[in-house]
Amino acid sequence: MSVIAAEPALIAAKPRSAQLRRFARRNPTIVAGGTILAIIAALAIAAPLFAGDAITMQPALRLRPPSEANWFGTDHLGRDVFARTVYGAQVSLFVGISVAAMSITGGLFIGLMSGYFRRVDAVVMRLMDGLMAIPAILLAIALVALTRTSVSTVIMAITIPEIPRVVRLVRAVVLSVREAPYVEAAIAGGTPTWKILARHILPNTIAPLIVQATYICASAILIEAALSFLGAGTPPEIPTWGNMIAQSRLFLSRAPWTIFCPGIALAMVVLAVNLLGDGLRDRLDPRLARRM
C-alpha cells in the first residue's frame, strides 16, 4: 500500500528535477547569474552575523596584508577590508536595486500616461528629452556635490537620468499595443481606461522592463563607483565597493588587496547581473526564444 502510494510522488518529482536541469541547460546564463547574485545577497543580508566591525578606524593597523585576524587585510585607515567588502555588498546592492526599482516604477508610470494620453505626450516627452540630454554622470556629480552627500542622494542622482530611457521604452510598447485590434475593440466597448491599461497594456511592458532593470542595476553600481572616484559618491564612512576602490586607488601597488577585494566583488556582481539580463532577454523575447 505504502509502496503504491509512494510511486506517484516519485513520478511527479522526477520530471520536476529534470525540468530544472533542462532549464539550467537551456539557460546557463540565467542560472549562473542568478546563483552568484543569490549567494552574494545572502552574504550581504547575513553580514551582521559574521562580518565584524566595518567602521572603526585603527591607524596603528593600517595597510596590513591579509592575515588570520583580517582575512582581506586592512585599508589606509586601519579598517577591516573583509568587513567592509561584506557590508559594501549591502550598500552596493541596495543602490543598484533601488535605482532599478525607482527608475522602472517612475518610468513605467510616466511612460504609460504619456503613451496612452496623447495630450500629455508632447509635454512629457520634451521634458524627458531635456533630462536625457543632460549627461547622466554630470547630473549626478552636480546633484551630489550640491546637496548633502548620502546614500539616498546618490540613489536619486543616478535614478533621475535613467527615468527618461525607461519612459521611452514603455511609451514605445504602449504605442504599438494600443493600435492592436483587441485593444481598440476594448476601447470601443467602453472598458474603463485603467482597466485597459492594467489588463492589456501593462503585461506587454513587463518583459522588456525586467531586462532593462538588470542593466540599470548593473550600471548604477558602476556609476556609484565612478562618483566615488570623482569625490561625489556615498559618504566615506559607509562602505560601498565603489568608494572602497576609489579611496584605495593610491595603494594599487603597495596594498593591492584594498582594491582587488572590493574590485573582484564588484566585477562579479556586475557580471552576474548582466548575465541574468542577457539570459532573460533571450528567454523573454519570444522571437529569439523560438530560435534558441
Add this chain to the structure above:
Amino acid sequence: MTTRRSILKGGLAAAALTSAPSIIKTQAQPSRARTVRAVMHADLRVLDPIWTTANITAYHGAMIYDTLFGLDANFAPQPQMVSKWGLSDDKLTYTFELRDGLKFSDGQAVTAADCVASVRRWAARSGSGQSMMARVKDTPVVDDRTFRIVLSEPYGLVIDSLSTISTSLCYMMRRRDAETDPNQQVRETIGSGPFLYNRDETRPGNRHVYDRNPNYVPRAEPPSGMSGGKVVKLDRVTFENIADEQTALSALQAGEIDFYEVPPQDLVDELKKDKGLTLEVLNKTGHIAFMRLNHLHPPFNNPDARRAMLHLAKQDDVMGAIFGAQSKSWQACGSFFGCGTPMTNDENTEWFKKGQDIAKAKELFQKSGYDGRPVVVLQATDHYLANPAGLFAAQWLRSAGVNVDLAAMDWGALVSRRAVKKPPAEGGWNIFSTTVTGITFSDPIAFTGQAANGEKSWFGWPSDPLQERLRDKWATAPTLEARKEIAKELQSNGWNYIPHLILGQFFRNSAWRKNVTGVLGMPEVVPFWNMEKAAAI
C-alpha cells in the same frame, strides 16, 4: 642729473618696450631641456595675490612680482627691492630707497609711487597690513626712488610685515594696478619679478606658463629663501594641473613632469627608493592641522565642552592615518604656536602631556550640561586632511558618549558652510578642520584664526577680550624677546578659551627628478629661481 637719469631711463624703457615682442617671439618655444614642468598643490585660479589668501596665488605672485623685503632662509627680513632703508630716532619714520634698474615687465621703471600704492592696497587686505596701517599716519613719496612710512606710534613689526610670507604677501604692482579697489581683482599680470606670465601659452585649468624675465636685475647676494639674488637659470616653468594624484605620480616617475610639490605622503617612503627622484621637505616649519570649534552654539559655546575636546583629540590618530604611524613626517604638538617656531613654549599643556583621556572628556561634557543634541562635524571627502579628521572627530566624540552628525560634503561646500553663523540644526556647524603653514600659525597677527573678536573674527567666532589685548601687546612689543614672553601669556590664555585644537604638525615631502637641482626650501612659497635642470639622467 635727475633729468639725464630720467631721460636715460626713458630711453632704456623705450628700447625694452620695442624689443619686447621679439624677445617673446624667440622665447615662444624654449628648449625642452630648460623647461621645468611642475605639479603644484592646487590649480591656480585667481591671479591677484593681494585679493585672495589662496597659497597657490602667492606662488604665482612670487614668480612675477617682487617684494620690498624678503625673508631669508632663517626667517630674518632682508632688503629685496629696497637698496637702503632707515628708521628715524623717534622710531616713527621709515625711509626706503629702491634699487637701481628695477623695471616692470611693460618696460616702465618701478617708482616710489608704485610701491606706496601697492603697500596701501596690500594693507587693506592682509591681517599684518591692517595691524600696521592702524598705526600709519602717512606714506609720503620723496622722489622717484624714495618713500617713507610715517607712524603715529612706534610699531616693531613694520619690516616683518612688509616681508611677511603669510598670505597675502606684500607684492609690488604698478601704481595703476595697485590703485584698484582692494575688493576688486587686479586683472593685469605685470610685475617686476624674475618671471613673466605668458598668457598666450597659458590654458587656465590645464597649464600656467612662466618665462624667464630677461630684464630682471637680481641682487648680488646669494639666494636665501625669498631674499638674495633671484637668478633664473631656466627658460620656462609651467604649472601643470594634474588633478589625479596617482596620475601625477606616474607622470613624475616616467619623467613627464619634473617637480611634484606634494606627492601623496603615504607613498613617500616608496618614492625614496626611486633612483631617479629627489625627495625633500621644502617647508621646514611644516603645516599645522587644526580643528576649529564653533563658539556661537551649544555645546561648544561652553568652555567645559571645549576643554573636553582637548582631552579627546588624539593627534596620532589623524597623522597616523595620513602618513603612517611610524612616519617621521609628522609630530604631535601641544604649543598654541606650533612646534619649532620662535614663539613655541610649554605653558598650560598638561592636557597634551597626558594624552587622550576619554573619561575626563565624558566628565567635562556632562559638566557642560551637554543635552544629547547631535554635534555637526563637517567632513570634506575630497580634502586630504578634512576627510580623515572628520571621521576621527566622529569616532572620538562617539566614544565620549556624544551624538554626532557627520556631514560629508566636498571642500567647496565646506568652505561655504563654515561661514554660516546659524545654529547647526539650521545649516550651521560645530566642528571643521583645515591646515595652515607652521610659520603662519605661529604669528598671532598674520594668522586670522588667532583673532578672538567675536563675530568679526575667523570662522568659529571666538570672543576673548584678554586674547585681543595680548595680541595688541604682542604686535607693539619692541623686541623678539618681549614677544616671546607675551607668547607664553597668549598660549596660557589660548588653551583656556580654546579657539581650536591641534591635530598634528606635519612636514610634506616634495619630489623632483634628479636632474633638477638648486631647489630652495621655504615655507608658503616654492621659489623657481636658482633652480637648474640638466639633461635627463
Add this chain to the structure above:
Amino acid sequence: MLAYIARRLASTVLVMGIVAVFVFLLLHLSPGDPAAIIAGDNATGEQIAGIRKQLGLDDALPVQFYRWLAAVLHGDLGISIFSNEPVAKLISQRIEPTLSLALMTLLIAVTLAVSFGVVAAWKVGSWVDRSLMVVSVLGFSVPVFVVGYMLIYVFSISLRWLPVQGYSPIDQGFGPWIERLILPSIALGLAYVALIARITRTSMLEVLAEDYIRTANAKGVATRSVLLKHALKNAGVPIITVIGIGVALLIGGVVITETVFNIPGVGRLVVDAISKRDYPIIQGVILIFSGVYVLVNLLVDLSYTLLDPRIRY
C-alpha cells in the same frame, strides 16, 4: 523630410530651454559658494561677503537668471568666476581633446564590438558566442578608472611604450597625438564594447531569422557575404541607435577618463568647475553638451532613412 528636420530643430531649442532652467535652478538653489572658495582659506567672513556682493551672487535669483539668459540669447555664455576668461573661449580650448578622445573611442569600440557581435551571432550558442559575450561584459564590469590605472601601470610605467598622461594637439604632429590617445581610448572604449556587441548580436540574430536570409542561405550564397552584405546592413538601425545613446554615455565617461589620463578636455573643465562652483562654466558646458546630444540623435534618426529605405519621415 525638411519639415521633419525643422520640427526637430524647433524642439531642440525647446529642450535646451528646459535644460537651461533646470541647470540654473539646480546650481543656484543648492549649497556651495564660489566667493568662499575664491577668497582662500585665510580669508574672513567679511572679505567673503564683499566678494559675493561684487560677483552679483547676492541678487535675487530671477534677476540672476534673467541676466544669464539674456546674455546666452546673445550668444554670450558669460565669464568664468575664477579665471575671468569667457566661458566660450574656455570651452573652445577644450573641445579638441574631448572630440579626439570620443572619436578614437567610438572607432575602437565599434570595430571591436561589431566584429564580436557578428561572430557571436554567426556561431550562436557555441562556446565562441558565450565567451565573447562574457569577455565583453567583463570589460563593462570593471570601473573605467581601474582599467586606466592598470593600463598606465603596464604600458607606461613597466613597458614604457606609451606616455602616462597628457594630450598633444594634432597640429603638433600625428605621432604624439595618437600615442597619447591610445590608452585612454581603450580604457573608455571597453565599456561600450559590451553594450554595442550585445545589440549587434541580437539584431543580427533577428535578421538572420528573416526569410530572405534563409533564401540566400538556401541559394548557397557564401556565409561571409550573407553576414556582411545582408545581415549587417539590416542590423545597422539598432546599432546606430545604440551609438546615439552611447554618445551621451561617452560624454559622461570622458569625465573620468580625462581625469585619469590628465587630458585637458571639456569633462575636466566641468568637474573642476563643479568643485569650485564656477556657475557660468557648468551652465555653459551642460547647455552645449545637451545641444550636441540632441543634434547627434537627430543625425541618428536621419541616418535611419539611409540604412533602411522603409523608414520615411
